[in-house]
Amino acid sequence: MPIRLAPEFQYIHQYFKRLAGAGALDLADDAALLSIDPNYELVITADAMIEGVHFFPNDPTDLIARKLLRCNLSDLAGMGADPVGYLLTVSLPATCFNASWFEKFTDGLLQDQRFYNFSLLGGDTTKNPSHMVFSVTMTGKVIKNMALRRNNAKAGDGIWVTGTIGDSALGLLALQNKIVDKSGFLTRRYHLPQPRLGLNLNNIASAGMDISDGFIQDLGHLTRESHVGAVIYTHRIPLSNAAKALGPSYLETCLTGGDDYELLLTISPEREHAALMNSKKANITLTKIGYCTDQNQSIAFYDEQNNLVSFNKTGWSHI
């Protein structure tokens, strides 16, 4: 669908046109066209981001744009897919309708399009009576029958995560002036997630998903879909130096806050070596933090002294 604009807003078109790629038909037709190699499946996911819920009006405009893409790229990474292109609906208050806003916003989109190698397929721009609302539909591709799913973890598989957990939740606290983030590392992690594309574990992991609603809640999703339980060693959960520096009282925030965009994976013991080789190749840290049990949906956390740990909150929700 073309991005439809009143004559006085035609200037906006140039900003979106430079984002359009193959299949977008120059954003001039009713829809985009995609051909998929018959050896691949199309992977498709949609996410909305609302001002005041998922981001704040004072966040830098280019980072709002890049986070919007990266949250959706993370969903592709969760299924082991590579990005193809995206559709974007942008709904803005009147104050955003100026060349400067659109330039910053589309500069951010373009930067990450180039970095991750995909392009704009289409979209829609509308005025919104009050605040910014964005919706991205991201498409990707994965070799047929090779998508990582949530429902195939087996008892005995190791439980692994990429990167470090909880930085983004702490970054949000820093932006709310509830903690101090001297180096800016945590805030940066909140503003600019790193979707873990290219890890190439489709043949290696038994199950996978991205962590976006808080580690504990997402682990709950995976164990429920796979009909397994989990034992997690809290001291093995990878935390950044900035998170560690805040002390153990922030562990619960790290494990229940949203917006990690790391991957949660299960890997059978005999595939661990292959997984670690691929993680090295992709330069993405992979840490084993526990294992799956046959205790359907029972999740137990243990600390270094092998004492049970319990948490009050379980996760962050989009509602």
Place this chain on the structure above:
Amino acid sequence: MPIRLAPEFQYIHQYFKRLAGAGALDLADDAALLSIDPNYELVITADAMIEGVHFFPNDPTDLIARKLLRCNLSDLAGMGADPVGYLLTVSLPATCFNASWFEKFTDGLLQDQRFYNFSLLGGDTTKNPSHMVFSVTMTGKVIKNMALRRNNAKAGDGIWVTGTIGDSALGLLALQNKIVDKSGFLTRRYHLPQPRLGLNLNNIASAGMDISDGFIQDLGHLTRESHVGAVIYTHRIPLSNAAKALGPSYLETCLTGGDDYELLLTISPEREHAALMNSKKANITLTKIGYCTDQNQSIAFYDEQNNLVSFNKTGWSHI
């Protein structure tokens, strides 16, 4: 992507789950999977609908849902494609979070999914601080290289439209109490567009698109993309009896108001017969209202007495 909900809103899940079809993976994974027959291309389009801009909070909830789908289906129809599935992001004020609202909304979606034969692939539900915002990404399929485009109309081709033009714009006036719509026909046309799927003109029309921003503005898009001009006979433009009854002073509203969701097609003279045969088969009226000229982007309107007609407004815009 799964529809993520806090535990107290898990009841919503059941309403969306009954809408999910093949490829949606029960709305349990990070994304949906689609396989496309290698003889087809995937057609993909996105549209946002904002409360107070595209619909009103008092519109019946099931009709809001059905119009949301139908506007996007109309984009598929504009390219001669058939629906496959859709992703939906729903952003709602707190007042809508109750079983009754979700039941009505998803009842509407289900009704049209069944009628047009497609299903939900995924989506996202979030709270919105103030008002309802929906975004639909609709996917369809079309035989490779057979999609109707806007850029292939030739001088000499006839200009055709489906159905009747302007009813929806008049329906909006009726809802605003600016005109009287005794039979409710015009209001119905506003609330529930008829996407012109199944006309099967891919091999017959030279260009096509759906009319959503007002006939004159959309004709402008088609002539610009095709580098042609147009002569239109205003008395040949098909109007409903309800529209005719309002008299000639409403013609401009009919031709510039948005939300028609009829098709605008160009057809070479030697293909007219085939087009009319297919229109009869599909039970969709097709009316010839003018022809394309080689006067690039010049559009001229003539009345029954062959006098030039001019209009003040040119169309409705999403901004």
